[in-house]
Amino acid sequence: PFFIYPGFFKGEFNFLIGYVFTKLIHNIKVDRSFFVRIYNSLKIASKDVKNYKNQPTIDSFKNDIKKNNKKVFYQKRLFNEVSYNKDVKEINEQRYLFVKRLKETLSDEEFLGGLVPNKIALERYPSFITKLPTSRKLFYNSIKGARVVIYTRGLEKSPGWTLPEYLSLGKAILAEKHETIFPEPLINGKHLIYFDNIDDCIIKLKSLLTDDEKIKSLSQNARRYFKKYVVPKNKIKQTIKFMLERHGINLNN
Numbered sequence: 001p002f003f004i005y006p007g008f009f010k011g012e013f014n015f016l017i018g019y020v021f022t023k024l025i026h027n028i029k030v031d032r033s034f035f036v037r038i039y040n041s042l043k044i045a046s047k048d049v050k051n052y053k054n055q056p057t058i059d060s061f062k063n064d065i066k067k068n069n070k071k072v073f074y075q076k077r078l079f080n081e082v083s084y085n086k087d088v089k090e091i092n093e094q095r096y097l098f099v100k101r102l103k104e105t106l107s108d109e110e111f112l113g114g115l116v117p118n119k120i121a122l123e124r125y126p127s128f129i130t131k132l133p134t135s136r137k138l139f140y141n142s143i144k145g146a147r148v149v150i151y152t153r154g155l156e157k158s159p160g161w162t163l164p165e166y167l168s169l170g171k172a173i174l175a176e177k178h179e180t181i182f183p184e185p186l187i188n189g190k191h192l193i194y195f196d197n198i199d200d201c202i203i204k205l206k207s208l209l210t211d212d213e214k215i216k217s218l219s220q221n222a223r224r225y226f227k228k229y230v231v232p233k234n235k236i237k238q239t240i241k242f243m244l245e246r247h248g249i250n251l252n253n
Contacts, residue, residue, distance in 0.1 A: 020045040070209050073146035073171075074102055075113035075130050075139075078120045079155070087156055092120070097198060098152060099128045105202055112146050143169055147215055148208060150201065151175040151192075164230050167191075170223030172215040174205055183238065184229045191221050 023045040027037050076095040079088045095115065102111050114130030115121040121129060132142040143149065149171045154160035159180045166173050173192035188194045193208065195201040208214060228234060244250075 016049055019049070023048075069145075069147055070110055071112050071146040072102065072106055072110060072148045072150065072205065072209075073112045073143050074098060074150035074152075075116065075132060075134075075142070076152070077116035077118060078124075080120060091153070091155060094152060094198075096125055096128065098150065098201075099125075101198055101202060102150070103128065105205070112142060140165070140169065143171065146171070147219070148172045148174065148205065150205075153178060164226065167222045167226040167230060170219045170226075172208065172218040173222060174201055174208065176201075183242075184225075186225065190218075191225050192218060 020042070024038065024041050027041040028034070029037060076099070078092045078095060081088050081092065099114050102113075105111075112132060114132070115125055115128050116134050117129050133139065143165070149162075149166045151160065151163050151166060151173055153176050157179050159178055163173075163175065175186075175192045175194055177194045177196065186192055193204055195204050229238070
C-alpha cells in the first residue's frame with residue numbers, strides 16, 4: 001500500500017533516464033503538437049521523478065520512536081469538491097469535524113495534526129490547518145511522535161492508506177468501521193478499536209488514554225499484523241499461494 005524510495009542504488013540514474021525516455025516515446029506523435037507533447041511529457045516526468053525522490057524509505061516503517069506520552073495523531077487533506085459528488089463533500093465535512101472535536105477535546109500538546117494546507121482547507125478552515133510537515137518523507141516522523149492515532153475512511157468507503165501506515169508503525173489505532181473484507185480480519189479490541197461515529201470515538205479515546213496496558217497491547221498487535229499480513233514480501237507470498245490454490249495446485253504436496 002506504500003510508495004517507497006529504495007535509496008540510491010547502482011543503476012538508479014539509468015533507471016530514471018529510462019523512465020523519462022519511455023514517457024517521451026509513449027507520448028510522441030508527429031503532428032502540429034509535436035513539441036508541445038515533448039514539453040508536457042518532460043514536465044510530467046520531471047514531477048514524477050521529484051515525487052519518487054520525496055517518498056519515505058523502508059526504514060521509515062521500521063524504526064518507530066517509542067514514546068511514553070498521551071499524544072494523539074489525526075491529519076487529513078480535503079478533496080476538491082465536484083458539485084455532483086456527494087461522497088467527497090461528506091468526507092471533507094467529516095475530516096473537518098474530527099479535527100475540530102479533537103482540538104476541543106485535547107490540549108495543543110496532546111493533539112498532533114489538523115488539515116493539510118490546500119486551497120479548499122485554507123479558504124474554509126484556516127484555523128484548523130496542521131502545523132506539522134506534510135511531505136511524504138517527514139509525515140511518518142510526525143506519526144511516530146504519537147501513541148494513539150485516529151483513522152477515518154477513504155473515498156467511497158474505501159480503506160484509506162493511513163490504516164496500513166498506522167499498522168506498520170505499531171500504533172494504538174481508533175478506527176471508523178469499514179465495509180471492506182480483508183483476507184485476514186482486523187479484530188476489534190486486539191489489533192485496533194472500532195468506533196461508530198465521532199462521539200463514540202471521543203468516548204473511546206478518553207478511555208484509552210487512561211489505559212497504558214491497552215495502548216501497549218494494541219500497538220504490539222498492530223505491528224504483528226503488519227509484519228505477518230501486509231509486509232510486501234509476505235503479501236506477495238500470500239497472493240501467489242492464493243492464485244495457485246485457485247488453480248488446484250497445493251504447495252504442501
